[in-house]
Amino acid sequence: MAVSCNGASVEVPAHDEVISTPDQYRRTITPPKIMSSTAHETTSGLTEEFDRDSGYESPPGQEKNGSNIAGKLQQITLPFMQRAVITPEMGEELNMVLRKIIVRDPAPGEVVVRIYYTGICRSDACFSVGPGPGYPKHNHVSGHEGIGAVVKSHDPSLIGHTVGIRYLGSTCGSCTYCLRGLPTSCPSQLNTPKQIAGTFQEYATVPASCVVRLPEAIWNGKIDPALCATALCSGSTALTSLRAAKVRPGDVVIVAGIGGAIGHMTGAIAKQVLRARVIGIDIKAKINKLLLKDHAQYSDFALSAPEAHDGDAWLNFHGALLRACEELRGSCGLTRAAEAVIVSSSSFSAFWRLDDYVCDGGRIVCVGVPEGENVLAIPLRSVVERNLHLSGNLMGGHREALEVVEYILSGQIKPQITIAALEDIPAQMQSIVDCETIGKVVVSI
Numbered sequence: 190m191a192v193s194c195n196g197a198s199v200e201v202p203a204h205d206e207v208i209s210t211p212d213q214y215r216r217t218i219t220p221p222k223i224m225s226s227t228a229h230e231t232t233s234g235l236t237e238e239f240d241r242d243s244g245y246e247s248p249p250g251q252e253k254n255g256s257n258i259a260g261k262l263q264q265i266t267l268p269f270m271q272r273a274v275i276t277p278e279m280g281e282e283l284n285m286v287l288r289k290i291i292v293r294d295p296a297p298g299e300v301v302v303r304i305y306y307t308g309i310c311r312s313d314a315c316f317s318v319g320p321g322p323g324y325p326k327h328n329h330v331s332g333h334e335g336i337g338a339v340v341k342s343h344d345p346s347l348i349g350h351t352v353g354i355r356y357l358g359s360t361c362g363s364c365t366y367c368l369r370g371l372p373t374s375c376p377s378q379l380n381t382p383k384q385i386a387g388t389f390q391e392y393a394t395v396p397a398s399c400v401v402r403l404p405e406a407i408w409n410g411k412i413d414p415a416l417c418a419t420a421l422c423s424g425s426t427a428l429t430s431l432r433a434a435k436v437r438p439g440d441v442v443i444v445a446g447i448g449g450a451i452g453h454m455t456g457a458i459a460k461q462v463l464r465a466r467v468i469g470i471d472i473k474a475k476i477n478k479l480l481l482k483d484h485a486q487y488s489d490f491a492l493s494a495p496e497a498h499d500g501d502a503w504l505n506f507h508g509a510l511l512r513a514c515e516e517l518r519g520s521c522g523l524t525r526a527a528e529a530v531i532v533s534s535s536s537f538s539a540f541w542r543l544d545d546y547v548c549d550g551g552r553i554v555c556v557g558v559p560e561g562e563n564v565l566a567i568p569l570r571s572v573v574e575r576n577l578h579l580s581g582n583l584m585g586g587h588r589e590a591l592e593v594v595e596y597i598l599s600g601q602i603k604p605q606i607t608i609a610a611l612e613d614i615p616a617q618m619q620s621i622v623d624c625e626t627i628g629k630v631v632v633s634i
């Protein structure tokens with residue numbers, strides 16, 4: 190169903206009830222049935238069992254069932270229940286299911302965001318098992334790349350704002366790490382979906398400090414707003430990685446994991462924004478799929494990862510790498526490897542022999558964190574005598590996310606996305622874990 194949004198036509202699911210937000214954000218939603226009995230299957234296969242205990246700690250002044258809140262709320266009709274993908278009990282295996290859960294009223298300082306799009310990130314799989322320290326043990330809602338509009342708040346001026354919800358929600362801004370530009374190490378940080386329920390739901394109730402205001406231009410109808418979800422985690426991480434690599438126009442950049450969510454955006458920004466040349470590497474199956482798509486947007490060369498890191502397999506791979514570098518630079522009289530390598534792969538084999546990917550003075554940026562206690566082995570002699578630079582990058586900040594939104598809105602990059610429905614999340618999550626996904630999966634809610 191198409192609805193008007195700032196004069197533009199935006200596809201949203203067909204629903205019944207209109208939420209009283211400003212006209213430009215008017216959406217229709219289905220009022221969920223309030224179930225008082227035990228679980229049963231609907232015709233859609235949706236289990237309508239729910240638990241009033243959200244699994245998350247209640248903020249001060251807020252009861253877990255959302256009934257008693259302090260302060261006067263803006264009078265907006267929200268449904269009592271909503272559809273969400275949750276992990277009922279955190280364990281060692283992924284266990285995501287579609288359920289109906291309560292829409293929690295906002296406490297003072299919080300807002301309710303109607304989520305329209307959310308990306309699915311590989312990290313969501315990590316967030317949904319365990320539980321890790323600080324995560325709820327049950328009824329966990331994952332997702333950390335949401336785009337939506339504020340539909341309920343104690344502060345009426347926030348109603349209708351287009352916002353994004355990212356993993357790094359808020360930080361103290363005054364500790365030594367915040368002051369050194371390392372907000373991801375702030376001991377007071379709030380994260381979605383750790384202390385705050387994530388974006389795999391229709392309505393996310395979050396601290397107002399944990400949303401980032403997005404430009405209203407994402408609804409201008411010129412681009413698919415779903416594309417902007419890719420900027421919030423993958424895109425901002427890609428941009429931060431390229432900045433850590435100090436990529437300059439004309440440099441050759443190797444992106445290991447080019448077929449993935451972060452990798453393909455790293456390649457696209459390097460090529461289209463920073464005017465670098467890109468060699469993309471990934472497992473053979475992904476490279477073959479990538480070649481069927483418009484891979485030229487992300488990479489000048491696409492190479493299959495080496496089958497081994499010694500012997501002929503390695504020599505053949507490394508020879509192809511050097512030839513690609515030479516061809517991209519033109520004849521400059523000195524055959525040398527790339528200026529930078531950015532590794533966003535989920536396979537640890539992509540992190541082997543990284544010193545051989547770069548020329549002297551080269552920069553190695555590690556982004557992905559494969560499972561297990563992996564130890565990076567780079568010869569000390571190589572690092573010192575060849576002046577190599579090694580760094581890690583966990584994610585980008587709000588600023589980088591907004592910069593990538595601008596690249597998307599201006600048409601400089603067009604992320605490769607697959608649109609899915611909320612109920613598809615468990616299967617899509619498994620495909621990402623199984624390394625079968627190309628680009629980014631974005632859920633339309």
Ligand SMILES: [Zn+2]
Pocket residue numbers: 310311312313333356422423
């Ligand atoms: Zn992420």
Ligand SMILES: [Zn+2]
Pocket residue numbers: 360361362363364365366367375376377
């Ligand atoms: Zn801090």
